[in-house]
Amino acid sequence: MTQPVEFTATYVEAHSPPEVQLYRAFLRSGEPYRSLMRRGFHTGARLGYAHDPAQAPEDTPVPGLDLEDDDLYYNASGAAADYWRDKDLPLPTKDIRRLREDLREWGYCLIEEALSADQLGAMKQRVMDQALGEQKAGLACWMGTAPAPGEPLPRVQFLHALINKGRQFVQCVEHDPEGVQAGPVIEQLLNETMGPDFLMSSFLAIITQPFNNPQGLHQDQAIAPFQDPVAPFTVNTMFILDDTGPHNGGTLVVPGSHRLVSAAGSGGALEAPLPPAINLTAPAGTVMIFEGRLLHGTGVNRSNATRAILVMNAVKPFMRQQEVHLLSASPDILRNGSPKLLYRLGARPTGLGGVEGCWNGGYLVEQRLAIEQGDYLRVGELGPDSPAEVLAADYGYRRSEIGLAQAPHQPSLSPEVAARLAPVPPRWPRPEAPKFPARRRR
Ligand SMILES: O=C(O)CCC(=O)C(=O)O
Ligand SMILES: [Fe+2]
Secondary structure (H helix, E strand, O other), X not given: OOOOHHHOHHHHHHOOOHHHOOOHHHHOOOOOHHHHOOOOOOOOEOOOOOOOHHHOOOOOOOOOOOOOOOOEOOOOOOHHHHHHOOOOOOOOEOXXXXXXXXXXXXXXXXXXXXXXXXXXXHHHHHHHHXXXXXXXXXXXXXXXXXXXXXXOOOOEEEEOOHHHOOHHHHHHHHOOOOOOOOHHHHHHHHHHHHOOOOEEEEEEEEEEOOOOOOOOOEOOOOOOXXXXXXXXXXXXXXXXXXXXXXXXXXXXXXXXXHHHHHOOOOOOOOOOOOOOOEEOOEOOOOEEEEEOOOOEEOOOOOOOOOEEEEEEEEEOOOOOOOOOHHHHOOHHHHHHOOHHHHHHHOOOOOOOOOEOOEOOOOOOHHHHHHHHHOOOOXXXXXXXXXXXHHHOOOOHHHHOHHHHHHHHHOOOOOXXXXXHOOOOOOOOOOOOOOOOOOOOOO
C-alpha cells in the first residue's frame, strides 16, 4: 500500500505542534479547579480543596484530619457559619414558590417532609438493611472520599443500582407520591430546570461512617472546563435519611457558587475568593434539590452513628448516563417497568444508534432480555449471495419495534427468504400506556 504522505503518522505529528492544536489551552485549562485550589484563595483552601494529611496534627480521630482549624473548608460550623448567619439561606419549606427562588438564587432548595414519616421509616430500614447485607456478603463498595492514612478503604459506603433493591427506589425515579409524598413538586422543579425529557444518570445511597475523610468540593456536572452561566446541565435530588448537620458531616455546600463559578465562563479562572462552605442542616425526610453547577462535597461525620443519603442525578438526554442501567437493571424491573421508568433508565434511546439501529422511539428491553437468555442473534456480514438460511435467520432486529413495523414493506425481500421466515412475535409485550414523555404542547 502506498499511503499519501500527508496521511502518515510522521507527517501528522510534524504538523501538529501544541501551539496549533485545536482548543488545547481550553481543554487543558484545569478550570475551575485550578483557580479554586490556589493556596490562600478560598477561605477554606489553605491546604487546597484536596486533603493534605502531611500538614495536619497527630492527635485527631483520623490521622490527617484537623477538626479545629476554621480555615479548612470542611470545618464549616465556626467562622463559616458566622459568615452565613444573617443571610437568607434556604430552609426546608413545602412552598414551591420559595423552593423555585432558592434553587435559582442559591443553587439548591430544601423540600420539607418530602418523605412522610412512614415513607422515611421504610426507606431508612431498607437502605440500612441493604448496606449491612452487602457488608456481610463482602460486596460493600467503599468510595467517594480518600481512605484515612493507613486504612485500605474509605469510610463511605455506596449502594449502587438501587432500583433493583426495593420498590420504593423505583417510586423515587418515577416521583410517585406513593413512595415520595413530594413527588409532584420534585418532578415540577426538575422539569423546569432540565426540560421534561431528562434521564436518570445514577441513583445511589451514600453512607458515611464516623470520621470519614471529607470529599473535595466539586460540581456534579463533571464536564469541566465547560461552564454555562445561564443554566445547569444536570440536577441532583438528595433524599436525606438521617437528621443532618455539622455533627454528622451534612453535605458541604457553597451557597450561590453555581453563579460564581459559572460566571468565570468555560475555561475561565475565578477572579475572586468564594464564600465558605456550610454543612447542610435539615431533618431526616427532607429532600435537597441542587443543581450541577453548585460546589459541594461530603463532610466529615463527627458523630458516632452513620449518616445516610440517597442521590439521584438527572442529565439531559444527549448526555451519557453514569450508570449503564440497561445492563444493571434486573429482568423483572425491565419487564414490568412503566414507560416513565424505562425512559429515565435510558431503555428508549433518544438518538441515532440504539441496538443495531433500533432507537427511533422503540424500547430496547426486548433486545436486553434476549441477550440475557443467550438467543439474541446479531446481523453480521451479509451479501446478495449469502445462503438463504443465513438471510432468513431469526435476527434480533426482526423482533424490534422498527423491524416488526417495516417487515411487511421491505422492497427487495427475496421470495426464497420470505418463504422461510416464521412469524416473529416479540417475547416482551411493551407497555400499553403511552410513551413517556408526552408530546410537548405548543
Ligand atoms: O455525601 C455527600 O454528602 C455528597 C456526595 C457527593 O457529592 C458525591 O458523591 O458526588
Ligand atoms: Fe457530588
